Amino acid sequence: MKIRFEDTITTAHDHRHIPHVFEVPEGTTEVHIELAYSPRFSAGQMFHNQMSLSVADPAGPRGVYYLLRDYGINITEAACTPGFNAGPVRPGRWLIEVDTYRLLPPDPITYTIDVTLSDRPVDTPPRVFPKPKRALRGRGWYKGDLHAHSLHSDASWDIPDLIAYAKSRGHDFQSLTDHNTVSGLPEHDSRGDDELLTMGGLELTTYYGHAVVLGTRQWQEWRLDTDDHFTMPQLAQKAMDSGGFFIIAHPQNVGYPECAGCHWDFEDMRPGNARAVEIWNGTWNPCTEHATQDFYHWLNEGYRMVATGGTDLHGPHAEPRRHGTNVVFADELSEAEIVAALRRGHSYLSAGPELLLTAETASGARAMCGDSLSPDDATISIAWKDTPPGARLRFIVDGAVRDQRDASEAGAASWPLPKGAAQWCGAEIRGADGSMWAISNPIYLDGRQ
Ligand SMILES: [Zn+2]
Numbered sequence: 001m002k003i004r005f006e007d008t009i010t011t012a013h014d015h016r017h018i019p020h021v022f023e024v025p026e027g028t029t030e031v032h033i034e035l036a037y038s039p040r041f042s043a044g045q046m047f048h049n050q051m052s053l054s055v056a057d058p059a060g061p062r063g064v065y066y067l068l069r070d071y072g073i074n075i076t077e078a079a080c081t082p083g084f085n086a087g088p089v090r091p092g093r094w095l096i097e098v099d100t101y102r103l104l105p106p107d108p109i110t111y112t113i114d115v116t117l118s119d120r121p122v123d124t125p126p127r128v129f130p131k132p133k134r135a136l137r138g139r140g141w142y143k144g145d146l147h148a149h150s151l152h153s154d155a156s157w158d159i160p161d162l163i164a165y166a167k168s169r170g171h172d173f174q175s176l177t178d179h180n181t182v183s184g185l186p187e188h189d190s191r192g193d194d195e196l197l198t199m200g201g202l203e204l205t206t207y208y209g210h211a212v213v214l215g216t217r218q219w220q221e222w223r224l225d226t227d228d229h230f231t232m233p234q235l236a237q238k239a240m241d242s243g244g245f246f247i248i249a250h251p252q253n254v255g256y257p258e259c260a261g262c263h264w265d266f267e268d269m270r271p272g273n274a275r276a277v278e279i280w281n282g283t284w285n286p287c288t289e290h291a292t293q294d295f296y297h298w299l300n301e302g303y304r305m306v307a308t309g310g311t312d313l314h315g316p317h318a319e320p321r322r323h324g325t326n327v328v329f330a331d332e333l334s335e336a337e338i339v340a341a342l343r344r345g346h347s348y349l350s351a352g353p354e355l356l357l358t359a360e361t362a363s364g365a366r367a368m369c370g371d372s373l374s375p376d377d378a379t380i381s382i383a384w385k386d387t388p389p390g391a392r393l394r395f396i397v398d399g400a401v402r403d404q405r406d407a408s409e410a411g412a413a414s415w416p417l418p419k420g421a422a423q424w425c426g427a428e429i430r431g432a433d434g435s436m437w438a439i440s441n442p443i444y445l446d447g448r449q
Protein backbone atom coordinates (compact mmCIF):
# COMPACT_ATOMS: atom_id res chain seq x y z
CA MET A 1 0.00 0.00 0.00
CA LYS A 2 1.29 3.45 -0.88
CA ILE A 3 0.33 6.78 0.64
CA ARG A 4 1.56 10.15 -0.58
CA PHE A 5 1.52 13.50 1.22
CA GLU A 6 2.32 16.67 -0.67
CA ASP A 7 2.52 20.23 0.51
CA THR A 8 3.93 23.56 -0.48
CA ILE A 9 5.26 25.66 2.36
CA THR A 10 6.89 29.06 2.76
CA THR A 11 8.89 30.90 5.39
CA ALA A 12 5.58 31.27 7.28
CA HIS A 13 5.94 27.54 8.07
CA ASP A 14 9.48 27.87 9.46
CA HIS A 15 9.98 26.47 12.97
CA ARG A 16 6.88 24.28 12.87
CA HIS A 17 6.02 20.61 13.16
CA ILE A 18 3.71 19.89 10.24
CA PRO A 19 1.64 16.75 10.95
CA HIS A 20 0.72 13.96 8.51
CA VAL A 21 -1.31 11.03 9.82
CA PHE A 22 -1.78 7.58 8.28
CA GLU A 23 -3.19 4.21 9.34
CA VAL A 24 -1.06 1.09 9.51
CA PRO A 25 -3.22 -2.03 9.06
CA GLU A 26 -2.87 -5.19 11.15
CA GLY A 27 -0.28 -7.52 9.65
CA THR A 28 2.02 -4.79 8.36
CA THR A 29 5.66 -5.85 8.66
CA GLU A 30 7.46 -2.89 7.17
CA VAL A 31 6.97 0.87 6.96
CA HIS A 32 9.11 2.70 4.41
CA ILE A 33 9.11 6.51 4.25
CA GLU A 34 10.78 8.77 1.70
CA LEU A 35 10.91 12.55 1.78
CA ALA A 36 11.83 14.75 -1.15
CA TYR A 37 11.73 18.54 -1.27
CA SER A 38 12.63 21.31 -3.62
CA PRO A 39 14.34 23.66 -3.90
CA ARG A 40 17.17 22.65 -1.62
CA PHE A 41 18.53 26.19 -1.88
CA SER A 42 16.13 29.09 -2.24
CA ALA A 43 17.31 31.60 -4.85
CA GLY A 44 20.32 33.58 -3.70
CA GLN A 45 20.63 31.82 -0.32
CA MET A 46 23.91 30.55 1.06
CA PHE A 47 22.23 28.03 3.40
CA HIS A 48 19.98 25.20 2.28
CA ASN A 49 16.42 24.73 3.43
CA GLN A 50 16.59 22.31 6.35
CA MET A 51 13.97 19.96 7.77
CA SER A 52 13.83 16.70 9.69
CA LEU A 53 11.12 14.05 9.99
CA SER A 54 9.84 12.81 13.34
CA VAL A 55 7.82 9.60 13.31
CA ALA A 56 5.52 8.34 16.06
CA ASP A 57 3.67 5.01 16.13
CA PRO A 58 0.62 4.31 18.34
CA ALA A 59 2.96 3.72 21.31
CA GLY A 60 4.83 7.02 20.98
CA PRO A 61 7.91 8.52 19.30
CA ARG A 62 9.69 6.02 17.11
CA GLY A 63 12.61 8.04 15.81
CA VAL A 64 13.88 10.98 13.86
CA TYR A 65 15.30 11.35 10.39
CA TYR A 66 17.58 14.24 11.15
CA LEU A 67 19.96 14.44 8.25
CA LEU A 68 18.02 13.61 5.15
CA ARG A 69 19.80 10.77 3.44
CA ASP A 70 18.85 9.30 0.11
CA TYR A 71 17.88 5.86 1.36
CA GLY A 72 14.75 6.89 3.23
CA ILE A 73 13.46 5.39 6.44
CA ASN A 74 12.84 1.69 6.91
CA ILE A 75 11.03 0.47 10.01
CA THR A 76 10.64 -3.25 10.76
CA GLU A 77 10.52 -5.26 13.95
CA ALA A 78 14.09 -6.51 13.51
CA ALA A 79 15.98 -3.47 12.32
CA CYS A 80 15.51 0.13 11.42
CA THR A 81 17.28 2.92 9.62
CA PRO A 82 19.65 4.64 12.11
CA GLY A 83 17.67 7.17 14.11
CA PHE A 84 14.73 4.80 14.65
CA ASN A 85 14.10 2.22 17.34
CA ALA A 86 13.58 -1.37 16.24
CA GLY A 87 10.45 -3.03 17.63
CA PRO A 88 6.97 -4.18 16.66
CA VAL A 89 5.31 -2.51 13.67
CA ARG A 90 2.20 -1.49 15.58
CA PRO A 91 -1.10 -1.27 13.76
CA GLY A 92 -3.08 1.93 14.18
CA ARG A 93 -2.50 5.65 13.79
CA TRP A 94 1.00 6.74 12.86
CA LEU A 95 2.18 10.34 12.70
CA ILE A 96 4.91 11.91 10.58
CA GLU A 97 5.89 15.44 11.44
CA VAL A 98 7.94 17.62 9.13
CA ASP A 99 10.17 19.65 11.46
CA THR A 100 11.16 22.86 9.70
CA TYR A 101 14.52 24.06 11.05
CA ARG A 102 15.26 26.55 8.29
CA LEU A 103 13.05 27.71 5.41
CA LEU A 104 14.57 30.65 3.59
CA PRO A 105 12.93 33.10 1.15
CA PRO A 106 11.97 33.77 -1.55
CA ASP A 107 10.90 30.44 -3.03
CA PRO A 108 7.98 28.31 -1.86
CA ILE A 109 9.21 24.82 -0.97
CA THR A 110 7.33 21.77 -2.19
CA TYR A 111 7.79 18.46 -0.45
CA THR A 112 6.43 14.96 -0.91
CA ILE A 113 6.38 12.15 1.62
CA ASP A 114 5.90 8.67 0.19
CA VAL A 115 4.90 5.97 2.65
CA THR A 116 4.99 2.34 1.54
CA LEU A 117 3.44 -0.32 3.79
CA SER A 118 4.28 -3.95 3.26
CA ASP A 119 3.10 -7.22 4.77
CA ARG A 120 5.72 -9.45 3.21
CA PRO A 121 7.64 -11.52 5.75
CA VAL A 122 10.77 -9.86 7.06
CA ASP A 123 13.53 -12.43 7.28
CA THR A 124 16.27 -10.18 8.70
CA PRO A 125 17.30 -11.50 12.09
CA PRO A 126 16.96 -8.89 14.84
CA ARG A 127 20.17 -7.10 15.77
CA VAL A 128 21.09 -8.04 19.30
CA PHE A 129 23.22 -5.74 21.41
CA PRO A 130 24.37 -7.54 24.54
CA LYS A 131 25.57 -5.23 27.28
CA PRO A 132 29.04 -6.35 28.30
CA LYS A 133 30.07 -6.83 31.91
CA ARG A 134 32.70 -4.33 32.90
CA ALA A 135 35.31 -4.61 35.61
CA LEU A 136 34.73 -1.96 38.26
CA ARG A 137 37.32 0.78 38.58
CA GLY A 138 37.26 2.55 41.91
CA ARG A 139 37.57 6.10 43.18
CA GLY A 140 39.68 8.42 41.09
CA TRP A 141 39.97 10.94 38.27
CA TYR A 142 38.44 9.89 34.96
CA LYS A 143 38.34 11.75 31.69
CA GLY A 144 35.94 11.68 28.80
CA ASP A 145 33.56 13.36 26.42
CA LEU A 146 29.93 14.21 27.16
CA HIS A 147 28.68 15.22 23.70
CA ALA A 148 29.09 13.44 20.35
CA HIS A 149 27.00 12.26 17.43
CA SER A 150 26.65 9.26 15.13
CA LEU A 151 24.80 8.14 12.00
CA HIS A 152 21.69 7.97 14.17
CA SER A 153 21.35 11.73 13.67
CA ASP A 154 23.52 13.91 11.46
CA ALA A 155 27.06 12.60 11.87
CA SER A 156 29.12 11.10 9.08
CA TRP A 157 30.52 8.30 11.22
CA ASP A 158 29.00 5.28 12.87
CA ILE A 159 29.15 4.25 16.50
CA PRO A 160 32.22 1.97 16.16
CA ASP A 161 34.16 4.94 14.74
CA LEU A 162 33.18 7.12 17.69
CA ILE A 163 34.23 4.38 20.14
CA ALA A 164 37.57 3.96 18.33
CA TYR A 165 38.12 7.73 18.47
CA ALA A 166 37.37 7.85 22.21
CA LYS A 167 39.85 5.06 22.88
CA SER A 168 42.52 6.67 20.70
CA ARG A 169 42.22 9.78 22.89
CA GLY A 170 42.56 7.75 26.07
CA HIS A 171 39.04 8.52 27.26
CA ASP A 172 37.62 6.57 30.19
CA PHE A 173 34.03 7.42 29.23
CA GLN A 174 32.14 8.51 26.15
CA SER A 175 28.56 9.76 25.82
CA LEU A 176 26.51 9.39 22.68
CA THR A 177 24.09 12.34 22.42
CA ASP A 178 22.36 12.22 19.07
CA HIS A 179 19.86 14.89 18.08
CA ASN A 180 16.38 14.07 19.42
CA THR A 181 16.89 10.29 19.35
CA VAL A 182 18.24 7.54 21.60
CA SER A 183 18.17 4.84 18.93
CA GLY A 184 21.97 4.46 18.89
CA LEU A 185 22.33 3.78 22.61
CA PRO A 186 21.87 -0.03 22.58
CA GLU A 187 24.71 -0.44 20.10
CA HIS A 188 26.81 2.21 21.86
CA ASP A 189 26.38 0.37 25.17
CA SER A 190 27.26 -2.96 23.58
CA ARG A 191 30.67 -1.56 22.68
CA GLY A 192 31.67 -0.47 26.17
CA ASP A 193 34.37 -2.52 27.85
CA ASP A 194 36.86 -2.39 30.70
CA GLU A 195 38.71 0.37 28.92
CA LEU A 196 35.74 2.60 28.02
CA LEU A 197 32.51 3.33 29.86
CA THR A 198 29.68 4.21 27.47
CA MET A 199 27.09 6.69 28.70
CA GLY A 200 23.57 7.42 27.52
CA GLY A 201 22.01 10.68 26.51
CA LEU A 202 20.63 12.80 23.72
CA GLU A 203 20.74 16.38 22.52
CA LEU A 204 17.44 18.22 22.67
CA THR A 205 17.70 20.06 19.39
CA THR A 206 15.05 22.76 19.45
CA TYR A 207 14.67 25.61 17.00
CA TYR A 208 15.88 28.09 19.63
CA GLY A 209 18.69 26.30 21.47
CA HIS A 210 20.26 22.92 22.21
CA ALA A 211 20.62 21.03 25.48
CA VAL A 212 22.45 17.80 26.28
CA VAL A 213 20.64 15.42 28.63
CA LEU A 214 22.91 12.79 30.16
CA GLY A 215 22.39 9.68 32.24
CA THR A 216 19.18 8.74 30.45
CA ARG A 217 18.18 6.19 27.86
CA GLN A 218 14.67 7.56 27.46
CA TRP A 219 13.63 9.72 24.56
CA GLN A 220 12.87 13.23 25.83
CA GLU A 221 10.37 15.72 24.48
CA TRP A 222 12.10 18.56 22.62
CA ARG A 223 9.20 20.24 20.80
CA LEU A 224 7.97 23.51 22.25
CA ASP A 225 4.79 23.94 20.28
CA THR A 226 3.00 20.65 20.71
CA ASP A 227 -0.58 20.80 22.00
CA ASP A 228 0.89 20.96 25.52
CA HIS A 229 2.71 24.22 24.71
CA PHE A 230 5.70 23.42 26.84
CA THR A 231 8.15 26.17 27.71
CA MET A 232 11.85 25.40 27.69
CA PRO A 233 12.05 25.48 31.52
CA GLN A 234 9.22 22.88 31.54
CA LEU A 235 11.01 20.67 29.02
CA ALA A 236 14.19 20.97 31.08
CA GLN A 237 12.27 20.06 34.23
CA LYS A 238 10.73 17.02 32.55
CA ALA A 239 14.20 15.84 31.56
CA MET A 240 15.50 16.43 35.10
CA ASP A 241 12.48 14.73 36.68
CA SER A 242 13.18 11.63 34.59
CA GLY A 243 16.67 11.48 36.10
CA GLY A 244 18.54 13.26 33.33
CA PHE A 245 21.39 15.69 33.91
CA PHE A 246 20.42 18.75 31.88
CA ILE A 247 23.17 20.85 30.29
CA ILE A 248 22.64 24.00 28.23
CA ALA A 249 24.74 23.24 25.14
CA HIS A 250 27.03 25.73 23.36
CA PRO A 251 24.89 28.75 24.38
CA GLN A 252 26.89 31.30 22.41
CA ASN A 253 27.50 29.39 19.19
CA VAL A 254 26.46 31.12 16.00
CA GLY A 255 22.72 30.57 15.44
CA TYR A 256 20.07 31.01 12.78
CA PRO A 257 20.28 30.91 9.82
CA GLU A 258 23.89 29.67 9.68
CA CYS A 259 23.28 27.02 12.31
CA ALA A 260 19.55 26.70 13.00
CA GLY A 261 18.93 26.45 16.74
CA CYS A 262 22.60 26.47 17.75
CA HIS A 263 22.45 29.70 19.75
CA TRP A 264 20.64 29.58 23.12
CA ASP A 265 17.78 32.07 22.69
CA PHE A 266 15.83 31.24 25.85
CA GLU A 267 15.99 34.41 27.90
CA ASP A 268 14.00 32.69 30.67
CA MET A 269 16.79 30.13 30.97
CA ARG A 270 19.89 32.18 31.49
CA PRO A 271 20.29 29.94 33.38
CA GLY A 272 16.71 29.55 34.80
CA ASN A 273 16.38 26.06 36.24
CA ALA A 274 19.49 24.77 34.43
CA ARG A 275 22.47 24.05 36.65
CA ALA A 276 25.00 23.05 34.02
CA VAL A 277 26.34 24.72 30.91
CA GLU A 278 28.63 23.43 28.18
CA ILE A 279 31.20 26.22 28.00
CA TRP A 280 33.75 24.31 25.87
CA ASN A 281 32.13 22.99 22.70
CA GLY A 282 34.57 21.68 20.09
CA THR A 283 37.80 23.64 19.98
CA TRP A 284 38.35 26.89 21.90
CA ASN A 285 37.00 29.91 19.99
CA PRO A 286 35.24 33.24 20.60
CA CYS A 287 31.92 31.41 21.20
CA THR A 288 33.39 29.25 23.97
CA GLU A 289 35.00 32.34 25.47
CA HIS A 290 31.64 34.07 25.46
CA ALA A 291 29.97 31.01 27.04
CA THR A 292 32.62 31.02 29.78
CA GLN A 293 31.84 34.65 30.55
CA ASP A 294 28.12 33.66 30.81
CA PHE A 295 29.12 30.93 33.25
CA TYR A 296 31.12 33.37 35.40
CA HIS A 297 28.28 35.90 35.22
CA TRP A 298 25.76 33.31 36.45
CA LEU A 299 28.09 32.31 39.29
CA ASN A 300 28.34 35.98 40.27
CA GLU A 301 24.55 36.19 40.23
CA GLY A 302 24.53 33.48 42.88
CA TYR A 303 23.63 30.42 40.81
CA ARG A 304 25.44 27.22 41.56
CA MET A 305 26.54 26.08 38.12
CA VAL A 306 28.63 23.29 36.65
CA ALA A 307 30.73 23.84 33.53
CA THR A 308 31.08 20.95 31.09
CA GLY A 309 32.81 20.31 27.78
CA GLY A 310 31.88 18.36 24.69
CA THR A 311 33.68 17.55 21.46
CA ASP A 312 30.34 17.66 19.58
CA LEU A 313 32.08 15.46 17.05
CA HIS A 314 30.09 14.56 13.93
CA GLY A 315 32.86 12.58 12.25
CA PRO A 316 36.60 12.26 11.90
CA HIS A 317 38.98 15.17 11.46
CA ALA A 318 42.24 14.91 9.55
CA GLU A 319 44.17 16.60 12.36
CA PRO A 320 43.67 15.81 16.04
CA ARG A 321 41.74 18.64 17.65
CA ARG A 322 42.29 20.33 20.99
CA HIS A 323 39.05 19.61 22.82
CA GLY A 324 38.02 20.35 26.38
CA THR A 325 37.81 16.93 27.96
CA ASN A 326 35.88 16.52 31.22
CA VAL A 327 38.17 15.33 34.01
CA VAL A 328 35.89 14.01 36.76
CA PHE A 329 36.60 12.84 40.31
CA ALA A 330 34.14 9.97 40.80
CA ASP A 331 33.66 7.25 43.40
CA GLU A 332 33.85 4.68 40.62
CA LEU A 333 33.85 4.52 36.85
CA SER A 334 30.13 3.96 36.39
CA GLU A 335 27.58 6.09 34.60
CA ALA A 336 25.71 6.82 37.85
CA GLU A 337 28.87 7.95 39.65
CA ILE A 338 30.25 10.00 36.74
CA VAL A 339 26.92 11.84 36.49
CA ALA A 340 26.75 12.24 40.28
CA ALA A 341 30.26 13.72 40.31
CA LEU A 342 29.38 16.06 37.44
CA ARG A 343 26.30 17.25 39.32
CA ARG A 344 28.57 18.12 42.25
CA GLY A 345 31.00 19.96 39.98
CA HIS A 346 33.80 17.59 40.93
CA SER A 347 35.36 18.13 37.53
CA TYR A 348 37.49 20.41 35.44
CA LEU A 349 37.87 20.77 31.70
CA SER A 350 41.21 20.24 30.06
CA ALA A 351 42.92 19.89 26.72
CA GLY A 352 45.83 18.17 28.44
CA PRO A 353 47.04 19.88 31.61
CA GLU A 354 46.23 18.64 35.09
CA LEU A 355 44.60 21.42 37.15
CA LEU A 356 43.78 20.78 40.79
CA LEU A 357 41.93 23.45 42.77
CA THR A 358 41.55 22.91 46.52
CA ALA A 359 40.79 25.02 49.58
CA GLU A 360 41.16 24.75 53.32
CA THR A 361 39.63 27.02 55.93
CA ALA A 362 41.07 28.20 59.26
CA SER A 363 38.77 25.74 61.01
CA GLY A 364 40.14 22.85 58.94
CA ALA A 365 37.32 22.33 56.41
CA ARG A 366 38.58 21.20 53.02
CA ALA A 367 37.09 21.52 49.56
CA MET A 368 37.75 20.59 45.96
CA CYS A 369 36.20 22.11 42.85
CA GLY A 370 32.41 22.04 43.04
CA ASP A 371 32.35 22.09 46.85
CA SER A 372 30.97 24.79 49.11
CA LEU A 373 32.67 26.08 52.27
CA SER A 374 31.10 28.07 55.08
CA PRO A 375 32.45 31.62 55.23
CA ASP A 376 35.84 31.57 56.96
CA ASP A 377 39.43 32.59 56.36
CA ALA A 378 40.58 30.24 53.63
CA THR A 379 43.70 29.24 51.76
CA ILE A 380 43.16 28.44 48.09
CA SER A 381 45.70 26.14 46.44
CA ILE A 382 46.19 25.35 42.77
CA ALA A 383 48.53 22.69 41.38
CA TRP A 384 49.19 22.19 37.69
CA LYS A 385 51.29 20.08 35.36
CA ASP A 386 51.54 18.92 31.73
CA THR A 387 51.11 22.51 30.57
CA PRO A 388 52.28 23.85 27.18
CA PRO A 389 55.23 26.27 26.83
CA GLY A 390 54.20 29.83 27.58
CA ALA A 391 51.15 28.76 29.60
CA ARG A 392 49.77 31.14 32.23
CA LEU A 393 47.97 30.11 35.39
CA ARG A 394 45.10 32.42 36.32
CA PHE A 395 43.60 32.51 39.80
CA ILE A 396 39.97 33.62 39.35
CA VAL A 397 37.98 35.27 42.15
CA ASP A 398 34.34 36.19 41.52
CA GLY A 399 34.92 36.03 37.77
CA ALA A 400 37.97 38.34 37.70
CA VAL A 401 41.64 37.46 37.38
CA ARG A 402 43.03 37.95 40.91
CA ASP A 403 46.54 36.78 40.09
CA GLN A 404 48.45 35.10 37.28
CA ARG A 405 51.86 33.59 36.77
CA ASP A 406 53.95 31.61 34.34
CA ALA A 407 52.89 27.97 34.20
CA SER A 408 55.22 26.65 31.51
CA GLU A 409 56.50 24.16 34.05
CA ALA A 410 54.58 22.10 36.57
CA GLY A 411 53.98 24.04 39.76
CA ALA A 412 51.72 24.93 42.67
CA ALA A 413 50.70 28.11 44.47
CA SER A 414 48.46 29.23 47.33
CA TRP A 415 46.58 32.41 48.12
CA PRO A 416 44.86 33.54 51.33
CA LEU A 417 41.25 34.70 51.05
CA PRO A 418 39.89 36.35 54.20
CA LYS A 419 36.37 35.50 55.38
CA GLY A 420 33.74 37.28 53.31
CA ALA A 421 36.23 38.42 50.65
CA ALA A 422 34.80 36.32 47.85
CA GLN A 423 31.74 34.33 46.76
CA TRP A 424 33.70 31.82 44.73
CA CYS A 425 37.07 31.14 43.15
CA GLY A 426 38.37 29.15 40.21
CA ALA A 427 41.42 28.44 38.09
CA GLU A 428 42.34 28.63 34.43
CA ILE A 429 45.36 27.67 32.39
CA ARG A 430 45.65 29.75 29.23
CA GLY A 431 48.11 29.39 26.36
CA ALA A 432 50.42 32.18 25.23
CA ASP A 433 47.71 33.18 22.71
CA GLY A 434 45.09 33.46 25.47
CA SER A 435 43.19 30.32 24.47
CA MET A 436 42.01 27.95 27.18
CA TRP A 437 43.95 24.80 28.09
CA ALA A 438 42.14 23.99 31.33
CA ILE A 439 39.43 25.52 33.52
CA SER A 440 38.14 24.36 36.88
CA ASN A 441 34.69 24.30 38.33
CA PRO A 442 34.45 26.76 41.23
CA ILE A 443 34.83 26.39 44.95
CA TYR A 444 32.08 28.35 46.70
CA LEU A 445 33.15 30.34 49.75
CA ASP A 446 29.80 31.73 50.84
CA GLY A 447 28.34 28.53 52.24
CA ARG A 448 25.51 28.29 49.72
CA GLN A 449 24.54 24.83 48.61
ZN1 LIG B 1 24.06 21.31 19.36
Ligand SMILES: [Zn+2]
Nearest residue numbers: 147149203312
Ligand atom coordinates in the same frame (compact mmCIF):
# COMPACT_ATOMS: atom_id res chain seq x y z
ZN1 LIG C 1 25.76 18.28 19.22
